Amino acid sequence: MSGLKSFTRNGVRIDETFAEAFPMSGTGLLITGPTRRWANQAATTMTGFATSVIGCGAEAGIDREIAANKTPDGRPGVRVLLFAMSEADCEKQLVNRLGQCVLTCPGSAVFAGVEGEKQIKTGDAIRYFGDGWQISKRLDGKRYWRVPTMDGEFLCEGTTGLTSQSVGGGNLLIMGADFASTMRATEAAVDAIARVDGAITPFPGGIVRSGSKVGSKYKALFASTNDAYCPTLRGVTASALDPEIGCVLEIVIDGLTYDAVAQAMRAGLAAIVKMGAKRGARRVGAGNYGGKLGPHHFHLKDLAP
Amino acid sequence: MKPLVFTLRSEPVERLDLSALTPARLSDLSSAAIEKLAIGTTQRPLRVGDVFRLRDGDRSVIRFSGGSSRFDRIAMAMESGVIEVDGMVGREAGCGMRGGALTISGAAGDYAASGARGGAIEIGGDCGDFLGAPLVGEMEGINGGVVIVRGRAGHRACDRMRRGLVAVEKGAGEYAGSRMIAGTLVVAGPVGGFPGTMMRRGTIIMPALPEIAPTFLDCGATPLGFTALYATSLAARSPRAARLLRRALRRFGGDTATLGKGELLVPA
Amino acid sequence: MIVRISGGHVVDPLSGRNETGDVWIEDGKIVAPPQGQSADAEYDARNCLVMAGAIDIHSHIAGANVATARLMLPEAHAAYMARPAQTQLAAAGWTAEETGRRYARMGFTTVVEPAVSPHLALHAHLELSDIPIIDKAVLAVLGNDDYLLSALRKGEGATAVADYVALTLQATRALGVKCINAGGAMAFKENVRAFSLDDVVPQYGLTSRQIMEALQDAAVKLKLAHPLHLHMNNLGLPGNVETAIATIDAARGLPLHLAHLQFYAYGKEGGRAFSSAAAQLAEKVNASPHVTVDIGQVMFSDTVTISLDVLRQFTGLKTARPRKGFIYDGDINSAGVVPYSYKRSDFFNAVQWACGLELFLLIDDPWRVFFTTDHPNGAPFTVYPEIFALLTSRDRRAEWLASLPKGVAETTTLGSIRREYTFEELAIMTRAAPAKLLGMRDRGSLAAGATADVAVYGLHKDRAKMFAAARYLFKDGALVVRNGEIVHAPYGRTFRATPGFDRAIERRLDRYYTSLYGLKRDLFSVPDFALPRPQAFGEVPCLA
C-alpha cells in the first residue's frame, strides 16, 4: 500500500512524488531518406536496441519526423536523439549506430541533429569507409562527406552537436485496473510526449513494463524486477499497489534539456488526466531513489494539469 | 546609415592599388587622411583625393561610384563590412578576402577572388582569367567563401581551388578548374575544352560536356545527394546555377593523370 | 688616415685583450697606438663591445641553387605583392646586394659559400662579386664526380687525386674542398635511396668512406689551410649519431671539418623514435682534437633547404612546407632545393632546435665549434642575434624550452646546461677561430697588422638587440655601418687557395672532357673576362 499523499485530477489520483533524473550527454542526427518509409527505417534501426544505458550503452529514440521541405536535402527526414552517461559513450554509440544502421540503410543521408556545446564526429569518423574515395564538401560553414556506396553515395555531415545539459530518467508510472485500460492511458501519454521537441521515450513503443529495482538476490545481477509494483506479488511482498490496481506501465523520458523532460512529463500527465480514470489510469506515480542519487527532481504536482 | 562613397573623377592615368580602402583599414582615418592615402602604383603615385570625390559616411559600408579596369585589389583581405562598386574593376578583386561582402556591378579583371578564404563576392559582369587562382608562387587558390559571377569567366577559372563555392552563370573558358585541389565550381553556361586538367579532387558542374581529356572516365548517372544542398544554398543567389544543380547529373571521374579523385558533372 | 675607436670594451682573444681601451686603424690595417699622432677620425665606443669583424664559415649565399631557391619562392620575398605576410625568409633580403648589407649590419665581414659545384663556379662568382661590403670565399665540392671516382676505381695514387683537387681549386677559384655525402649523389643516379658510410657506389665499387678519405688525404697533401669540409651521410635521419661518430673515427686523426653537426645529433629513443644524442656527440667531438665542427642551428622559421645532398633532399620532398621542390642531377654533384618550415609546435623541429644548442654548449673548446645555421637550411642568417642571445643566457633558453611541445625537454639535456657564453668565447667562435680554420691570417683579430675589419656593438642587456645592428662596422678600415645603417657599400674580395700541382692533369682533364662530354673544358672555367670585378680576389696561403 502506498503511504504517499496524493491529489486527484479528473478522477485520476496523482501521487505527490517525483521522478528522479540524472544528467546525461545527449546528441542526435537528422536522417533523411528517399521516402518517409526509408527515413523512418534508418531511424528505427538505429534506435532499436537502445532502451537503457545499462544494457545498450545508450538510450535513443525518434524525436520527430521532419517534412521534406524542412530538411537540408529536400527529402523526408527523421530526427533521432541519443543519450548516454558520458560524452565518450555518447560519441561511441552514435558512431557505431551510424555505421551499422544508417550507413547501411539504402538511400539514407545524415545531417547534424542537435546543436550542442561540443561537436562530435559523425561523417568525420565514418568517412574512412570510403577507402580513400570519400569526398569532402564544405558549404556554408559545414563539412559534409560523400561516401561511395552500392546505391550511389552516402551523404553525411561531418559532425553533430553534443550537449552535457541533457537529462535522462524522467518517468511516469501509470497504474490502472487492468492491462487494457492502463495501456490505453499510457499510449495516449506516449503519443503526447512524441509531440514534444527534444525528448524521447526509449523503451519499446515508449513503454516499459519491466520496471526494476536496484539489486538482486543473484550476485551477478545489479537490478531485478520491481516486485513492489508487480500486481501478481501484491499479497506476498511489501507492495506499493492498491488493491484496485491490476497493471502498471512506465514511461521513461530522456531529453536534451531539463525543460524538455519536464515538458514531456507535463504532456504525458495531461493526456492521462484528460482520458480520465474511467477509460484509463486510476493512478499515476513516478520512480525515484529517495532523491539522493539524481540531481533532477520532477515533482508531479508541479507538472500535473 | 550613409555609406562612405568614393566617386570617380576621371579614368586614372595609372593602375590603382585599392587594398587600403577597406572598412577595417579606414575605420580610424578622417576623411582628410583618407584623401591623402597613396593608391597609385608608379613612382609618383596618385592619392585618393586625386582620383575620387569623397562623401563621408559609415566606414563599414563603402561604395565606389564609377569603376575602372585599373581598380586593382579592391577589398583585398577584407574581413567584414561591405564594399560595393558601381562599375568595373581591375585585377585581384576580393583577393584574400576573409569575410564581408564585395559586390561589383560590372566586369572584373584577372585573378578575381584570388586566394579568397571567406565572405561573399558577386561580380555582375564577366571576369578575367584565373578566377580564384593563386598568385605566382602561391600554392592554393580560393580557399573558402562564395563567389558568384553573373557573366562569363575567362580561362582557368578556379585554378588550384582548394575549398569554397564558385558559381559562374554564363560560361567559362578553357581549362576550367585546372589543378583543382578540392572545392566546387558550378558553371551554368558553356565551358571551354579540357576542364579539370590535373585536378586532384573537387567538383566541376557544367550544363554540357566539352572536350575532355581521356584521363576522365565515365561513371554514369547516379543520384548524388549533395547537389541538392548546393542547389538550396544557391537558390537565392543564383537561381540559374541552382537549376543546373537540381538536374540529374552524370559523373566523369578524373583526372587520373594525377590523383584522379575529382569529378566533372553534367546533366545525364 | 688614422682612425681611433676609443673607450670600448675590446675583446680580442688572439692578442689576449679583454679590457676597456682603444683600437687604432691606419690605411685599412689595425695599428698600434701611434706615438705623438692624433686621429683624423675618432669614434666613441664607450659602453660598446669592440671585436674583429665576424666570419661565417658556412652560409649558402650564392650560386645556382640559391638562385633556384629565390625563383622557387617568389611568395617568400619581402616585396612580394604585399601578400602573404612577411616571412622569416623574406628577412634575408634575398638579393646579392641585401645579403652583403644584412651581414654587415650584424657586424660580419667575411662569409664562405660552402657548396660550389665545379661546373657552377662561374655562376657563384658572378653572384659573389655583386655582394657588397663583405669578403667572400667558396668551397669547391668533389666526391660525386665520375672523374674522381673513376680515378679511385683505377687505383690512381694520392698524387693524382691531389693534382685533380688542386686543379679544381684553381678552376673554381676556391679556398678549400668540400665533400657532400661522398658518393651519395652518384648512387642516387643509380636509383639508390639510402647511402651510408660503408655503402658502395654502384658501378664504381667504392664506399663513401674511401672517397672521403681520398679527398681528406688530398687536402692534407696539398697543405690546404682549411681541412676537408665534410657533409656526412644520413643527414637528418633518426639514429644518425652513429654515422657521425663513425665518421669522426674514419678521419684517422687527420684534420677534418664536419659541417652542420646539429643535423647528425639524433638518437632513436622515445615514443617517436627521435631524440637528441647531442650530448654523446659533443663528448666524441671533445675527445677528437683533429675535428672541427659548425653547428647548423635550427630556429623556428619558414625557410628553404639548399643542399647538394640530393638523396636527402629527394627524401625531403615528402615533408616539404610548402609542397614544392627541385631535384637536380648535375654533371659533378647533384642538388636539391626544398622549402621547409621549422615549427615550434613540431616535436621533431623542437628536438632539432635543442640539439644544436646542446652541441654549442657541450663542446668545450670554442676554437673548434663554429657558429652557423647552415643558412638558410637551419634558419636564415638574420636570426643570428637571437642565437647569440640564447647562448649567452640560460634564462632565455629556459623560456624557450618551456614553450616547446610535451616530451621535448625530456629528450635533451639542454635544460640542465648552465653554461653561458662569454664575450670572449663568442669572439673566439665567430672571429679568431674561423680565421684560423680558413687560414685567413690577416683577420679575426684586432692585433696590429690585421685587416681593419672591426665591429662595434652598443652594450645592451638584450643580446639579440645588441648583435642585430652594429653601432659601427669598419671594413678594411672604412666605416660601412653606423647605428645599424649602411653608410658605405664598397665591394670586398673573394679569397682562394692556390696550391701547386703537376700541370699534366690539365691535359688529362682536357682529354676527359673532350672524349666524355664532347666539350672543351674551358666552357666550365671562371675566366677574368666573365667577372665584373676580376681583380677582386685575394689569396689564402697554404700551410708551411
Add this chain to the structure above:
Amino acid sequence: MPRKAKSSARKSAAAPKAAAPIDIDAACKLAATLLSAARLPVIAGMGADVAGARAAIRLARATHGVYDHLASAEIMAELEPLRRARRFATTPDEARVRADCLLFVGAGLVQRWPEIGARLAVGAPPALQRGRARKIVWLGGDRADVKGLGAEVDALAAARRDMGPLIGMIRARAMGRPIKAEKSALRRIDSLAETFKAAHFGVAISSAAALDPLALEQLAGLVEDLNATTRFSSLLLGPRANGAGVTQAGAWVAGFPPRTGFCSGEAEHDPWRFDARRLIESGEADAALWIDAYGDEPPPWTRKVPLVTLTCGDFGGGLVHVRAGRPGVDHDCVEMAIETGVLTPRAASAPSAAPRVDAIIERIMAHLPGSCA
C-alpha cells in the same frame, strides 16, 4: 647554338622606319631623358648577356621602371612547375653520358637547338651506363626532326593541343590508373609507360616553346611520378635570347625573374602587371627601352610609345636606335649556354668594337638626373 632569334611575325607599329643616325652619346642622353621623365618606363626585350641583364635591371631600378624579357611567357611557363609543384632537372652532359632513355617531347626542339642530336650523342649508348642500350622516344615531334635526329626513334605524333592529355595518359598508366582509350591505343600508351618505368636514368627533353604551360607542367609531373620507382629527370632547352641567363641574373640582382617592377623603389614581381606588351598597349607605360642584342626582333606591341631600341641589327622604329654588339660574337660574354645548361663564359668569335649592352646602359645611367657620373 642559334644566334639568330626567330623574328616575331607580329606587325609592329614601331615598324621599320630607320631612325636618324645619331651619335651614341647623344642617343644615350636622349634615352636617359626619356626614361627618367617617364612615369612608368619599361626596359623590355632584355635580349642580353648576363652583364647586359645586370645593367638593364639596375637601369629599371634607377628609373623606377619595369624589366621584362622578350620570351617571358616561356620563362614563366618554365618556372611554373618550380614555383608551384616539383621539378626534376638535369644537364645536357648527364643526358649524354647517363640517360638510357631519352624522351623528346614536342615540336621545334631541333629548330631551337640544331646540334641537339650530336651533343646528346643520341646514336651511341650512354657512356656511363655500362652495357645498357639507349632507347629514344619522341612524342609530338616534327617528322623532319625525328628523322634527322640520327638515331632510331620510337615516335608518336600528336598535335600541340593534345600533348597535355597525351602526357597525362602516360602518367596515369605509369601510376596504374585507368584512362579512356581503345584497346590498341591503350597498348601503345602502356608500352610507353613501361619503357619509361624500365629506364635506369631517363631524361625528358622539351621546352616551354614546344608545349603549352599545362602540358609542360604535366611533363614535370610525369617525371616526378616516375621517380617513385626509378630515376628520371628533365632538360628544358630554355627561352631564346638568353632568357634563362637573364632569369638567373634577375634572381640575384632583383630577387625575381623578369616581369619585375621597381615602381616603389623595391622590386615587385608580377607576371601580369609587368608584362611589357600589356603595359604599353594599355597606356600604363609611357617610355620604353627595347633590347635585343642577340637579334633584331621588333617589340611585340602595336601602340606608339617613346622608344629607344638597342639591337644588334639595323632595326629602326622608335626615336633612337643604337646598334649593340652581339654577345659571344662581337665581344666576350657570359650566357646560359644551351650546350652546358649553366652560366658559361663565351669568348668573342669575331671581336669588334660594337658596344656591349652593359656599356651602353652605363652611359645611359650616367646621364640620368642625379647620377654622379
